[in-house]
Amino acid sequence: MSGNFRDRDIISITDFSRAEILHLCEAGHRMAELEKSGRRNILRDALKHRTLSYMFYEPSTRTRTSFNTGMRELGGRYDGFSGTEGTSVMKNETVRDTVTMMCANHNDVLVMRHPLDGSLQWAADVANIPVINGGDGRNEHPTQALLDVLTIYSLREARLDGLRIGFGGDLSHGRTVRSLSLALSHFDDITIRWAAEDFLGMPPDLVELLADRGVKVVRDGSVRDVMRQVDFYYRTRPQLERMPGVKQRDIVSMMKQYRIDLSKIEGFDVRVLHPLPVNSEIAEIDYRVYFTPAQAFFSQAEYGIFLRKALLHEMLGHEGYRRYDGRLPQVLGTGNNRLPRQARGAARSGMFIDRIQDGTVIDHLQPGTLRAVSDALDLENRGYSCTTATIPEKPNPFIKTNLRDLPERDLKRIALLSPEPTIDSVKDGRIAEKFVYLLCANTNCITRTINEDVPPRFFRDGGAIRCRYCRRPYLVSHRKVTAVERKAYVDSLPAVIEPVGYPE
Numbered sequence: 494m495s496g497n498f499r500d501r502d503i504i505s506i507t508d509f510s511r512a513e514i515l516h517l518c519e520a521g522h523r524m525a526e527l528e529k530s531g532r533r534n535i536l537r538d539a540l541k542h543r544t545l546s547y548m549f550y551e552p553s554t555r556t557r558t559s560f561n562t563g564m565r566e567l568g569g570r571y572d573g574f575s576g577t578e579g580t581s582v583m584k585n586e587t588v589r590d591t592v593t594m595m596c597a598n599h600n601d602v603l604v605m606r607h608p609l610d611g612s613l614q615w616a617a618d619v620a621n622i623p624v625i626n627g628g629d630g631r632n633e634h635p636t637q638a639l640l641d642v643l644t645i646y647s648l649r650e651a652r653l654d655g656l657r658i659g660f661g662g663d664l665s666h667g668r669t670v671r672s673l674s675l676a677l678s679h680f681d682d683i684t685i686r687w688a689a690e691d692f693l694g695m696p697p698d699l700v701e702l703l704a705d706r707g708v709k710v711v712r713d714g715s716v717r718d719v720m721r722q723v724d725f726y727y728r729t730r731p732q733l734e735r736m737p738g739v740k741q742r743d744i745v746s747m748m749k750q751y752r753i754d755l756s757k758i759e760g761f762d763v764r765v766l767h768p769l770p771v772n773s774e775i776a777e778i779d780y781r782v783y784f785t786p787a788q789a790f791f792s793q794a795e796y797g798i799f800l801r802k803a804l805l806h807e808m809l810g811h812e813g814y815r816r817y818d819g820r821l822p823q824v825l826g827t828g829n830n831r832l833p834r835q836a837r838g839a840a841r842s843g844m845f846i847d848r849i850q851d852g853t854v855i856d857h858l859q860p861g862t863l864r865a866v867s868d869a870l871d872l873e874n875r876g877y878s879c880t881t882a883t884i885p886e887k888p889n890p891f892i893k894t895n896l897r898d899l900p901e902r903d904l905k906r907i908a909l910l911s912p913e914p915t916i917d918s919v920k921d922g923r924i925a926e927k928f929v930y931l932l933c934a935n936t937n938c939i940t941r942t943i944n945e946d947v948p949p950r951f952f953r954d955g956g957a958i959r960c961r962y963c964r965r966p967y968l969v970s971h972r973k974v975t976a977v978e979r980k981a982y983v984d985s986l987p988a989v990i991e992p993v994g995y996p997e
């Protein structure tokens with residue numbers, strides 16, 4: 494069975510095949526058996542001289558310590574930071590530089606958790622040693638999904654096909670439900686049932702993706718309706734840290750009817766899973782449930798050690814693993830987010846740009862954004878010209894400036910305020926280049942940060958476009974982009990997430 498994890502980055506569960514997931518389940522299961530039969534020590538030197546660095550920008554108990562336990566029991570070492578207090582992140586150091594440093598610190602693998610979606614793909618692009626995603630924003634948590642699957646695999650005698658699983662809690666702001674449901678989508682005849690408030694419900698883009706991958710997703714009216722029809726029930730806490738402005742009190746009342754107490758499980762042969770932690774204030778699982786046969790979340794957490802140990806062993810337990818080699822990351826260049834447009838109607842455009850020989854026309858700005866965009870660019874204070882204009886009868890204003898080749902940060906500033914601007918680069922009085930600047934629409938995506946300098950990249954998924962980093966679908970909505978231009982652009986994108994920065 495296939496399972497080549499040597500030197501691989503572990504970023505998204507969608508990068509795994511069914512065979513690879515099963516391979517890791519078997520490997521994790523073997524680790525559990527070694528433990529139970531008292532033979533843990535036979536692997537005590539397997540990762541001798543290997544070092545893991547953990548970089549946790551967000552709180553963690555289980556994920557961080559179980560990776561450490563895995564390293565320790567395999568004879569390796571670990572070091573890192575847990576929380577950014579006391580690190581140079583407090584001095585505005587970028588993820589890019591911090592990751593580069595942690596590679597240069599003679600580590601062999603990085604495990605990172607960060608609040609922004611897509612930050613782990615970015616870390617992997619920068620690092621020249623393997624990177625493991627310990628949770629990126631509300632995006633993914635692939636090793637959690639693998640340990641969840643290992644738990645189910647172990648409790649269900651290695652059968653994953655035909656699984657019926659319920660989801661409840663906060664399905665919208667968490668990452669574990671996304672990764673687990675995508676992991677399960679590799680198996681046949683999977684049914685997901687869920688019941689939650691609209692505000693905390695399954696994200697529509699995920700439901701769509703699951704449907705495409707053959708998973709049946711059904712919304713039920715109550716927790717008992719779900720419990721009645723599933724073998725496992727997966728509960729999550731409300732991710733309050735990702736709901737700015739929402740008070741815990743309001744969430745408590747919102748979730749009241751969805752709490753798991755004895756009355757919800759009574760009469761059903763169901764196992765309750767939870768990635769943990771349970772929020773003690775909200776108590777989304779009543780403590781009395783802990784003492785029933787339904788409780789499976791603490792053994793689930795222990796499977797986390799077995800799974801992560803197995804994964805580290807597969808990744809680093811061989812000679813010739815990819816070590817830090819002293820090289821700096823390659824220049825990652827500009828992204829592939831510039832949708833080229835024909836510079837048609839040059840004469841007409843010429844009408845608007847007659848007074849600049851060399852510079853840029855920032856065109857097709859959204860109505861009402863002109864002031865905000867010109868303030869954000871602050872061109873005049875930087876020593877450039879800035880003419881703002883709105884043409885009668887045309888809703889979209891534009892800006893012209895003698896600054897040519899706008900820096901990426903300026904392009905991002907524009908696109909954050911006014912999505913999909915058209916950029917005309919003018920040289921010798923003619924439009925030398927014309928493109929629409931696309932920026933991932935997911936407001937929590939790392940590509941939208943200004944200081945991090947992540948070049949926005951997309952990849953092709955069938956006829957659709959997805960962000961390389963957060964993997965959310967992107968819809969080109971620019972009115973003026975023709976179907977032919979759009980298709981040519983989509984066809985120009987890579988069909989897979991290829992490594993950048995460190996080609997062999």
Ligand code: NCD
Pocket residue numbers: 555556628634637667668669729730768769770
């Ligand atoms: C989860 C996480 O951080 O995404 N915790 C974990 O890794 N076990 C779930 C959570 O914090 O709710």
